Amino acid sequence: MTAVEQAPAPAGKTDGSFDALRAQLQQAASDFADGPDALEGILRGIVDDVDRAVREPLEIFPVCHHSPASAVAMARRLREKQPRTVYLELCEDMAPLLTELRNCRLPVAVQAYAGDVDGFPPEWAPLSVVAPITEASAEYQAIAYALDTPGVELVLVDRSSDHVFQWQARDSRTAGPDGGRGKGTGPDAAPAEEEAALHGDAVGVEIGDLRPRFAELEEHLLRHGRVRHWSEWWHQYVELPLGDSDHDTYRQVMLLIGSLFRRLAPGDAERVGVDEDRERYMWTRMREHLAASGADPADCLYVCGAFHAASRVAEFGVAGSDGFEITPRSASTWQYGLIPSSHTAIEAQFGLAAGSVSIAAAQWAKNLRRTRVQPFRLAGQAGAKKPAKRAAAAAAAPVEGAVRADRLTGFLQRPPVLDRLDEAELLGWSVDIVRAARRAGYLASTADAIAVFETSILLAGMRDRARPTPYDFQDAAVTCIEKDTVPGRRDVRRLVEIMMGGDRIGQVGYDALPPLARDVHDRLAPLGLKLQQRGVQRALLDMASQPELSACSDVLWMLRHLMPHGTARPIMGERRLGERPIQESWDVALGTHQRALVELGYEGVSIEQVLEQRLRRAAYDPKATTATVLQAVEDATLYLRSRRLADELGQRALEVLATERSVDGAPEVLRRVRGLLAYYRTSEPVLPPWVEAFVTTGYAHYCTLLPTAFTDEDATVAQVAAMLGFLFSMESLALSLGCDRTQLELSFAQSHPQEPARVALLWAAKVRLGQLTRAELRARCDDLLGNPLVVPAYPRYLSGFLHALEPVPQLADFVVELVSSAFARLPDPVLLPWLPTLIGTLRAGGAELAPLLIREAGRIFPARLADLDTWVPPWLAEDAPAAVPLPAAGAGGGAALLAEHPAACDALAELLGCEEGWAPAGAGAPGLALAGRHPQTAEALAALLTV
Missing domain, CATH: 3.30.250 (Rec A Protein; domain 2)
Structure with a gap:
């Protein structure tokens, strides 16, 4: 028994509307279970749940998310009842943003976003909640009706976005809260595509999550329904029968399904607790609003998921108890916006079958044509038609009390309606899929169209269907066309989804964008691009003839730094310190990455502000290294041209350098310090104080670490070479600023490496210091080649000399000499096995320095092959000094x-x-x-x- 089944029976007496159904179910339970027992209790409890919800004075309208049947029933009921207050199961803090839906093209998602969290685990940041909205959804019908009808109030009553994560933390769960199964985690998960990532890592909350939570029940329904997944079962056995049913039948059937899934859910105390708390929360909010506004419950409509409509909590109903206490929100700062959504993104986030939302959209259009129900659409929305007159809708209102009639008995006893085969529709599908397959590279023909047509009918007959569903047609198309391989980017299943309606991708209008996004659009307007349009567009910037485009270039470079890859991609042109480009070429896909641009607007009112915040965050991160802080300094100079921020971050780099005890980032530090020094020397009259302090501190810092680095196994040769490069390249400036060269000499005196590459690096450094002559270094290398025990390690010595070109580039000719001497002196039996080791060592240990070595070799060796025979290496052409006769004493x-x-x-x-x-x-x-x-x-x- 679950916690729901153990709840007390609802108070009050029934009016006998469902007595006949109770008797039939009791008899069925006795026949199937050999006597009244738990089965009878479950069946009778389901009827009690339906009866209780139907008798509630405040009308409950149960729905399922993105269900065309729910949307049609909602539109019909709103025109009949014309409620003055609509309570909607949606996060209450999202209400102010709903009016912006009229500036968007559906589907879109309402998003709540918190970048700075307070009261939640830091690893959860940023927090994001999305609620996708499509046109074929009951919640959109309710929103459009309430916002466009004068005198109607829309009240969102579900827990706030903050409470979504509060309850998630309370239950110690890391999975998404109820309703959001995460991206593609369900058994019907959609394929991972670019459109499937439109919601990012946000937690999805949606009205009407209606799916069995009892795995054995879902498996049983799929097996006996002869379908592959839950979306197909729902389409065949719920959507189609309820598509044109009357309001009472629809309402009671949805309540029945919700109660069934609720009572057969496994006894997960955490999940049940969250479900019940949501129901207590919503009924508490509704009673608070009724008391404050004085509204008549008969003029109200409560739109919620069917799972929550069949609730048995004590707070249920306008006469329920008021014992539930709503906790205050955390101190986290929440921001709200609209982001583009798509059918694929909805399917991926909520674990629906691929193409199910597109098929639902097509079914919605069919239902509207068949039932002639006039749907609600927000005035001014993209593609919206003029709303129809609603004056005659009040005459169709049902008689009070009619909703209590038992419609379940007739619906459950009625045999399934066998729709006759629509040959024209199926034939059109077959021809269209063959045409699409040809365009996608398949060798499809007219015979394949006929085969798809006949196979669809055959599969429908095997599954006890008189009319093939889109899922039957999809299976038939895959069987007859796909064969063994997929020649193009899309398989046949995806082609059917596109043909049935495609993956509609929503768009947030300019007026609904946050200030930062609108500012970006305004500043890029001189480019003349359609920035709202999805896809890649090419922008050509000629700053020489159009200087005003320089501002656009600045915006594009900042977007490249802040936005995901592909939003703004430079094709021609680059930005370096001290350089100003004349022409640039960009690939811009701002419309494709609209969600990222909206989320960027949550962080500030301009991209400069956001970039400054991110640079500071990166620099002051506890894990920041000197290299990352120097990168922030360079970015502040490149993109913001802010001397103030660069100086502040430079001081931070100085602090981080003084606390580092490793040399892991030495190569990056050397590269960035050299670039900044070159920039400041050419653009500033004097060096900034932090640069001078960084040079002196770095000189002493690396002198201290050098002896340890020479023997540390964790430090690479490249890192030690970078340290030497810093010391030698900054030596003159450091000495002029007061450093003592004795520090460096003592550091070398204490360095005693053993590894061959480090030994060679030390020798090269001593040549640079004057502690070792070239003749002595040549003699040592000759001794290495003359020692058979050392020859196998000679490539590692060469690797050290190659890395020494970073701090001592003057030795490039000497390294060429060493390599040439090895090839000249070593015999072939030694050289040939040794050669692969040499090439591998040089490639792995100094590939970035190889061009310098090759350029020097090109300068030394003869340019033509004919000159090679008479060519004498420079290191062999030096003759011994000739004897000079001594002059006599007293000579002139x-x-x-x-x-x-x-x-x-x-x-x-x-x-x-x-x-x-x-x-x-x-x-x-x-x-x-x-x-x-x-x-x-x-x-x-x-x-x-x-x-």
Whole structure:
């Protein structure tokens, strides 16, 4: 037994309207269950639920979401009853936005959005609730009637969007609240397409979620109904019979179905508790409104889902108890807007079969033609016709008390109506699907059209149907046309859905957009594009001849940064620091991503404000790194041209850098700091204070981390090379700002790497510092090639030298020399197995630096093949220094002058590397010998001493 079944029986006595039905069900229960037991209680309880709802003074109108039968019955009942107050099961806080529906093309969804949450888990943010509305829905008929009829009040009575998540948190559930099964989570989930994502990750709430919650019951209905999924069962056994039924029959049948599904639901205490709380909430709100307005319940209409219409809570009815306490809303800030929706998005979010909403729309049009019911449409809505006169509608109002007559007995005993075959309609379907299949690449012919026609009739007969339904026709088309493969983008099932009505995609009108979205449309108006139109449009911007288009370029670049990929995509042109483009070309799809633009409007009144907020949020995020903050600084300069914001974020980058203890972002930091320095040096008279502080702090920071990084296994060679690049490229500026070069020398003295690539990187850095000469480095590399035990690791040394081109680009020719020497010296048995390792190492470890190496090799090696035989490598063309005869002491020239000043000669010898002392003339004095080797230097020094 569920909690619903254990509830007390409704108070009051029945009027005997359903006594005959009770007796029949009791007899049936006795026959099938061998005596009165639980089955009899369930069957009699269903009748009691119907009787209770029918006798309620405030008329309850049960509906099912996106049901054409519900929409037709609603339109008919509104014209008959003409209620003065309409209570609608929809989030009460969405009421102010409903008037904007007249500025939209359906289907659209009413959205409540909270970006900043207070009172909910932070990981839930942002919170979003959507309520899709289609023309073939009962709620739209009620909204259109109430908004366009003078003197009629529309009151939304369901829980607020905030309470949707409050109750979700209370039940500790992560799935979507009732009604919203999430994107494609149902068994009939629609295919994932672009249109299916129009609602994003929002929680869906919808009036009239009517589906068995008892899996065995749904399986039983599908099996015995000979259908594939729930949407087809509902279309065949509920939509068609109720499509042209009278109001009383429709109402009692929907109440019966709602009570049946409610009583046969599994005993999920959390789900049952939410359902009952929703009913208590709605009846409490209705009684509050009745008491405040003094409205007569007889002049009111309560539109709710059939599942909630058969309620047994104590608060049910205008005479129910008032013990339910509505909790206050949280401190979260909710914003509201309209977003475009589509049939596919509705099917995906609520777990409906693909194409079911499109088929429902086609059925809605058929019902209107057959019943000649005049539907309600909001005046001024896109595609709306002039409303018909309603003066004669009051004469059709039913006699009071007629709604209490038992219509269920006759409906349940009536055999199914067998609609005769409409051959013209089926033949048209068959011809249209073959035509569509040909356009999609199928080899379909007239024979296939005949086969589809006959197969549809055959399948309908096998399923006890005289007239094929759209689902029978869909199965027949797939069987006869699709064969083995799908040649195009769409399969036959999708082609049938398009043919039956297609995936209608709604559009939010300009007047219904938030201020930010309207501002974007206004600022992009000079482009001359139809921004509301879906699809990609090309925009050409020639800022040289039309300077006013520069403002459009700024908007497009900000949209590219803020909106999903594809909203604004540059084809030609780029934005860099210090550069202003002359021409640009863009692909703009603003209409396709209208939902994202509307949600962007929830964050601010202009895109500049939203961009500034997001940059600050990214910079002050607890997980922000120096690289991400520097990116925010660059974006603030590029898109907003805000020196104030850039300086603020630059100070934040300085704070983050001082607290980092890893070098993971060193390459990105180096790249962005170089770009910002180059920009400020060319555009500003002096560097901003934060840049100077960042250079000095970064110099000391990386000097401290360098010894650890050389031996840290988690740090890559590229990261260590980036650190060295920062230290060497910023060294002159850092020293001019007060840094001490001793920090760097001590850091290298403490660095003792063991891994070959890091060892090579350290050697290259020491060459840059002057602690190692090229000759010494060449000698070390020659020793590596001469050691058979080290040759297998030589590619890793080369990888280190390749990464060293970032901090020490002057070694490009030396790296070419190392590679060439390896190819020249290693024998083929060693070189050939070693070559794949070399190529793989260089590609994996320094692919971005390879162009520099290739360019240097192109400069060194001969340009023509014929010159290769006589070509001598530059590193081999250097001859040994020739012996220079020593001049005699007292000889003229610079050497004689140096001989006369032995102290100065010895000082010069010591400076140039000769450590021996002075010797008399003729004894081979070091200074004199050195002067003989370098006569030009001796002459220059002699001239200096003469002066």
